[in-house]
Amino acid sequence: MDILEYIKLVFSDYTLRTITLGTAILGGVTGMLGSFAVLRKQSLLGDAISHAALPGIALAFLITGSKDTNVLLIGALISGLVGTFWIRGITTKTHLKSDTALGLILSVFFGFGILLLTFIQKQPNANQAGLDKYLFGQAATLVESDVWLMSIITGLCLIVLLLFWKEFKILLFDKDYAHTLGFNVKFIDILITTFIVLAIVLGLQTVGVVLMSAMLLAPAAAARQWTNSLGIMVFLAAIIGAAAGVFGTAISSTQNNLSTGPVIVLVASVFVLFSFIFSPKRGLLFRQIRLIQNRNDLELQKTLTFMYHIVEDHEDVSHPHAIKILNNFQGYSRKGLQKLVSKNYVILQGEMWSLTPEGVEAATNMYNQNLKDE
Amino acid sequence: MSSAQLEIQLIASLVAIACAIPGTFLVLRKMAMISDAISHSILPGIVVGFFITQDLNSPLLILLAALTGVLTVVLVEKIQQTKLVKEDTAIGLVFPALFSIGVIMIAKYANDVHLDIDAVLLGELAFTPFDRIYYDGLDLGPKSLWVIGVILVLTLTLLFAFYKELKMSTFDAGLATSLGFSPAIIHYGLMSVASVTTVGAFDAVGAILVVALMIAPAASAYLLTTNLTKMIVLACFFGVFSAIAGYWAANYLDASIAGSIATMLGVVFFIVYLFAPSKGLIAVLYREKQQRIEVSLITFILHLKNHQEVEERHVNHLNEHINWQKVRSKTVLNLGLKNNLFIIDNDVVSLTEKGNEFTIKAIDYIITNEDAQIEDMKDDFFLFRG
Numbered sequence: 001m002d003i004l005e006y007i008k009l010v011f012s013d014y015t016l017r018t019i020t021l022g023t024a025i026l027g028g029v030t031g032m033l034g035s036f037a038v039l040r041k042q043s044l045l046g047d048a049i050s051h052a053a054l055p056g057i058a059l060a061f062l063i064t065g066s067k068d069t070n071v072l073l074i075g076a077l078i079s080g081l082v083g084t085f086w087i088r089g090i091t092t093k094t095h096l097k098s099d100t101a102l103g104l105i106l107s108v109f110f111g112f113g114i115l116l117l118t119f120i121q122k123q124p125n126a127n128q129a130g131l132d133k134y135l136f137g138q139a140a141t142l143v144e145s146d147v148w149l150m151s152i153i154t155g156l157c158l159i160v161l162l163l164f165w166k167e168f169k170i171l172l173f174d175k176d177y178a179h180t181l182g183f184n185v186k187f188i189d190i191l192i193t194t195f196i197v198l199a200i201v202l203g204l205q206t207v208g209v210v211l212m213s214a215m216l217l218a219p220a221a222a223a224r225q226w227t228n229s230l231g232i233m234v235f236l237a238a239i240i241g242a243a244a245g246v247f248g249t250a251i252s253s254t255q256n257n258l259s260t261g262p263v264i265v266l267v268a269s270v271f272v273l274f275s276f277i278f279s280p281k282r283g284l285l286f287r288q289i290r291l292i293q294n295r296n297d298l299e300l301q302k303t304l305t306f307m308y309h310i311v312e313d314h315e316d317v318s319h320p321h322a323i324k325i326l327n328n329f330q331g332y333s334r335k336g337l338q339k340l341v342s343k344n345y346v347i348l349q350g351e352m353w354s355l356t357p358e359g360v361e362a363a364t365n366m367y368n369q370n371l372k373d374e
Numbered sequence: 375m376s377s378a379q380l381e382i383q384l385i386a387s388l389v390a391i392a393c394a395i396p397g398t399f400l401v402l403r404k405m406a407m408i409s410d411a412i413s414h415s416i417l418p419g420i421v422v423g424f425f426i427t428q429d430l431n432s433p434l435l436i437l438l439a440a441l442t443g444v445l446t447v448v449l450v451e452k453i454q455q456t457k458l459v460k461e462d463t464a465i466g467l468v469f470p471a472l473f474s475i476g477v478i479m480i481a482k483y484a485n486d487v488h489l490d491i492d493a494v495l496l497g498e499l500a501f502t503p504f505d506r507i508y509y510d511g512l513d514l515g516p517k518s519l520w521v522i523g524v525i526l527v528l529t530l531t532l533l534f535a536f537y538k539e540l541k542m543s544t545f546d547a548g549l550a551t552s553l554g555f556s557p558a559i560i561h562y563g564l565m566s567v568a569s570v571t572t573v574g575a576f577d578a579v580g581a582i583l584v585v586a587l588m589i590a591p592a593a594s595a596y597l598l599t600t601n602l603t604k605m606i607v608l609a610c611f612f613g614v615f616s617a618i619a620g621y622w623a624a625n626y627l628d629a630s631i632a633g634s635i636a637t638m639l640g641v642v643f644f645i646v647y648l649f650a651p652s653k654g655l656i657a658v659l660y661r662e663k664q665q666r667i668e669v670s671l672i673t674f675i676l677h678l679k680n681h682q683e684v685e686e687r688h689v690n691h692l693n694e695h696i697n698w699q700k701v702r703s704k705t706v707l708n709l710g711l712k713n714n715l716f717i718i719d720n721d722v723v724s725l726t727e728k729g730n731e732f733t734i735k736a737i738d739y740i741i742t743n744e745d746a747q748i749e750d751m752k753d754d755f756f757l758f759r760g
Contacts, residue, residue, distance in 0.1 A: 043463040044407050051582075090647065093658050096401075099462070100593050103406040104643060107586035111636020114582070118630035136477075210414060214470030221459050221467060257481045262474035269471040276458055284456060 006250060015140070016253060022142040022150060023245030023264060026203050029154040030212075031219030031241025032161070033199045035234045036192055038220040039172050044099070045084065047213035048106040049200045052083030054113025054209060057134050058120060069146060072134075073201050080197040083109050110209070137208025139249065139260035150202055157195055161234075168192060169230055207261035218268035219244065225279035244268035296336075301366060303336050304345060308363035311355055320352035378503040383621050385502050385518050386635060389575045390587050390613030392526040395533055396568040397588030398609050401596060402544050407462065408565070409588045411450065411469035412443040413572050413581035417476030419443070420573075425483070436521075436573050443569025444562065446472060499621075499631040502578050518578040525574040529567055533606075536560070541602055583632040587613055590639035597650040612642050670706050672736055675715055678725050679733045689721045 010020050037045055053076035060075025061067065083105045090101040133141055161168065167188045170178040179185050196216070203212045219241035223233045248264030277285050310321060323337075337353070340346040345359030355363070400406050419442030423435035446468055453464040502518040514520070533540070543550035543560045551557055568588070575584045595608035620635030627634065648655050681687060693703050707723075710716050715729035725733065 038459070038463055041460055041462065043460065043466045047407075047410065047466060089655070093655050094597055094647065094653055096593055096596060097404045097406075099404050099406040100401045100589060100596075103410050103585055103589040104593050104640075106410060107582050108590060108636055108640030108643065110582050111586050111633045112640060113633070114630050115624070115627070115633030115637050116629075118633060119627050122628045210473055211470050213466050214474075217463055217466040218470075221463055225458060255482075258478065259481055262477045262481075265470050265474040266478070269467065269474075272467060276453075276456065282458055284458075 006254075016249075018142050018144055018147055019139045019253075019260065020246055020249045022147045023139060023206060023249050023260065024242040025147065025150045025154055025245075026206055027215065027219065027241030027243070027245030027264070027268075028238040029150070029157055029199050029241075030203055030215045031223070031237035031239070032157065032234050033192075033196050034216040034218075034220035034241070035223065035230070035237045036168065036172065037196055037216055038224065039230075040192075042196075043217050044102050044213065045087075045196065046200055046216035048087060048102040049080045049084055049197050050204060050209045050212035051106040051113075052109035053077070053080040053197075053201055053204060054110055054134065055079050055116055056082075056113075057204075058113050058116035062116065062120060069205065070149065073149075073204075076134075076201040076204060077197060079109065080201055081194065084193055084197055134204050135209055136259070137204065137206050137211065137261040139206045139252075142206060146205065153198060153202060157199070160191065160195065164188060164191065165231075172230070207264060211261045211265045214265040214268060215241065215244075218265070218272050222268070222271045222275040225275040225282050240271050241268070244271060300336050300339060304340060304359065304363050305366065307346065307353070307355055308360070308366075311360075318347075318354045318356065320349060320354040323351050323353060379621075379625075381503045381516055381519065382499055382631070383618050385516065385522060385578055386499060386617035386621055386631070387614045388519070388522045388526050389579055389584075390591070390617040390635075391610045392522055392529055392571050393575060393584060393587035394591045394609040394613040395529050395606060396564060396571055398592040398595065398602075398606050399540060399544055399564055400568060400588060401592040402602075402605075403564075406589045406593075407465055408447060408450070409568055409572065410585045411446050411465045412565075412569050413576060413584050415446040415469040415472035415476075416440070416442050416569070416573055416576070416581075417473055418479060419445075421476050421479045436570070439573040440566065440569045442472065443572060444566055447562070447565045447569075499579055521574050522578065525571055529571065532563070532567060536563070540564070544602075579635070580632045583636050586636040586639050587617075590636075590643050591616070594643045594646040597646050597653045612639070616642055667702075667705055667709060670702065671709055671715075674706055674710065675725065675729055675733050676736065678716060678723060679730070679737075684722055687723045689718065689723060 010016050034046070037043060056075035056077070056079025057072045058075075059079070060072050064071050087098070087101045087105050090096050090104070091098045096104075167178070167183055170181065170183065171185060171188050171192075175185060178188075200212050200216065203215055207215055219237040220233070222240050223236035226236060227233050244264050244267045248267040249260055251267065252258040252260045252263040275283070277283055280286055307321075311319065337346065337348065340359070341348050343358075344356055345362055347354050347356055397406075397409065400409055416439040419439035420435055423432065423438035426438075427434050429435075449468045450461070450464045453459065453467065454461045459467070502516050505517045507514040507517050507520060539550065539555045539560055542553070543555055543557050547557050550560075571588075572581070572584050575587070579587070591609040591612035592605070594612050595605045598608055599605050616638040617635050620638035621631055623638060624631040624634035646654065651657055678687060685691060689703075689707070707718070710729070711718065713728075714726055715732060716723050716725045
């Protein structure tokens with residue numbers, strides 16, 4: 001199947017269109033909110049919340065007996081929020097650290113959820129089938145109304161984000177300052193946390209509990225590498241998340257037996273890897289190149305300085321010297337020397353070198369600068 | 375109680391102890407989430423092991439899975455060393471990716487074997503007695519019992535052999551290094567034990583319960599003691615208690631044993647979290663309230679010291695002036711009276727000699743703000759004691 005055919009199919013096929021749209025929107029909203037989670041150093045909160053949502057789903061089903069997505073999501077939202085605020089209670093009121101609190105809530109809530117799910121399964125005539133799709137997520141079960149729900153919540157997120165942009169930004173980077181400015185820090189805090197929980201709950205159905213945390217983190221971590229501005233980062237993260245959703249769906253739809261959630265996560269991971277390596281300012285590749293460049297520059301300066309020191313007391317600065325002398329200082333390489341020649345700092349004549357006037361000037365300046373630095 | 379029930383409880387208890395020991399150190403070293411990451415990312419190791427051996431019972435599976443666990447730790451550290459993201463983000467990036475690879479490999483190539491993700495994540499303790507080891511036709515007991523037994527013996531041996539090193543590197547990494555213990559070896563040793571324990575236990579109890587058993591008992595124990603040995607013992611006790619209580623609860627509800635044990639661990643933690651003496655929520659809130667009152671009292675007597683005029687020292691005026699509610703001012707007044715810091719005569723408050731002295735000391739402390747000053751004051755400051 002070639003690309004054009006696939007694109008045509010996305011527009012004509014109901015299931016494929018719904019899933020593509022759904023995962024794209026999901027990727028967008030998790031990327032957007034994930035930026036805040038990452039910058040607030042709450043990266044693993046997503047992991048904890050997505051697990052903590054499970055008992056809510058089970059309880060909502062137990063209480064209402066309904067399998068309606070919205071009812072279950074409300075249950076998930078409530079138990080996710082309970083989990084989040086209990087995590088906060090543990091870290092603020094006891095000396096347990098956040099990682100312990102996260103792991104504790106994650107595993108205990110999830111265990112409780114499993115207990116409830118298996119309890120429901122054993123109930124006679126309970127129509128529980130399908131509840132466990134929330135464990136691993138099944139993008140294929142998305143229907144148009146789910147996509148509408150996602151769009152509405154994404155829109156809501158966007159509006160709140162724009163309305164409280166300044167507050168969010170200040171809270172993110174200088175909480176105390178926000179406090180002194182008179183902002184209701186607690187309210188803004190709860191607002192952003194609620195939206196993060198909401199986004200996670202939305203994703204449960206599509207990518208499942210385990211992979212949701214990656215959806216929250218990966219686009220944000222990738223976007224972070226390309227910019228230092230919050231606005232651009234949020235925007236980029238949303239784009240990357242949506243792209244991961246679209247590409248992941250495309251790849252998984254071309255093969256049998258390839259669940260969508262894990263593929264989306266892997267695509268997002270590839271984005272992260274790419275950003276880690278190729279981002280111009282922070283990326284590993286350019287960092288390495290810069291490192292080598294700096295080292296070469298330093299090497300060159302070193303050689304030039306040694307040469308200068310040798311000729312310093314000489315009456316005629318351009319008097320030729322044997323290359324061997326440099327060996328005494330372990331201060332040159334043939335390549336470096338060639339470079340100095342090409343910069344017109346040094347003239348090579350057989351085994352002898354001499355400084356040009358430009359070379360002397362450059363070396364003097366460097367020397368002065370070094371002195372100044374000291 | 376049938377022998378199968380007994381065996382299940384025994385396995386669960388052994389898993390609880392085997393998890394609580396490395397778990398205690400993970401909690402103390404602020405690496406609790408690593409156990410979550412390991413428990414998920416061992417999946418591809420298991421799948422690859424299965425491809426190679428075509429046998430779900432092969433020890434190679436455990437070895438490869440444990441190696442994947444250590445690989446996770448190494449990857450997280452490598453990513454962290456690039457300084458591109460923080461440690462928790464690194465964890466959150468690594469394990470879902472590895473887990474995804476595992477899920478995809480299962481879905482693509484191993485769909486028809488009994489290696490579904492549910493079993494890996496959730497485990498099924500109830501089935502452990504059926505998978506037995508026979509030697510020469512002789513029943514040697516459940517396989518899980520042997521696996522976790524060996525791991526527990528190994529863990530205990532390492533714990534006793536390297537207790538001092540572990541303790542020192544956990545609480546003072548710098549000192550440990552300067553004394554010549556390599557923190558890297560201890561770190562990776564601990565990670566390897568955690569990884570092997572996770573792999574050994576997940577077959578029986580599932581990945582999520584392993585995480586619960588590692589973190590929850592240690593967290594509960596941490597709220598009750600500051601002594602490492604006591605913390606380990608308490609964590610083991612909480613683990614075993616929850617395992618057995620959880621088993622019977624599951625029996626009663628006819629539900630997942632692993633889920634029930636995890637829930638029980640949560641209940642135990644919740645009780646400790648609320649009622650732990652001195653570190654529990656109630657104790658902390660009570661202490662915070664007392665401290666607030668103490669601070670109020672100090673503000674109050676500073677006000678008294680500053681004002682000699684009678685009208686400034688009238689009880690009602692003080693209420694209005696410092697803007698306290700009735701109840702609060704009453705508490706403060708009573709506390710001051712009880713400590714003989716002032717007397718009330720005709721609704722006018724005046725400092726006693728002791729109160730005067732105390733105020734001077736307090737002002738001294740506030741002005742200099744030196745810790746030495748507060749040292750001799752401490753006994754006076756904590757007014758609720760006397």
